[in-house]
Amino acid sequence: MKIELSDVLDELVELQEAEDEARAEVDLLQEELGDVSQWTDEQSVAWTNAWEDWRVPTEELDMALNYYAEKIGRDRGELEAEVRKAAGLDPLPVED
Template identity: 60%
Template structure:
């Protein structure tokens, strides 16, 4: 499916990029944990805040993807894949 870049795609790409950035912050904090999983109070608060920030941009992205897919009669999965590709995601290899 070829989707023409337009205002709605620019909006979706912006949301995807914001979600990716917030998710990267969560992943960085996860990697900073020691092997025992022990966290200081400061690490716990930082992780909670990062998780909430990610959720605050991820949920609108999902809602907006669904809205545009339904409104424009597009397959939601294909739209999401097109947005992720435009935002620089590398597709995961398909396992046989």
């Protein structure tokens, strides 16, 4: 049984949204903390924890995109662009 994009789009959009939310947290924290050379140990730990919280959904999204692109028979970059569009984001340029 071949998997269709419609079968997995909601799952991929949820993963994309989780990745975006976690990335926004890292960006916000980094903006709040300012110059990395001035961070305390506690601030470094807070940023590292936020980065880890972003890394996990990023890896999950990446693995899911690779897996479903192969199962659906689509180019991975094109699939990612469709997922980003469905999530209300600007699609990344597709590399040739």
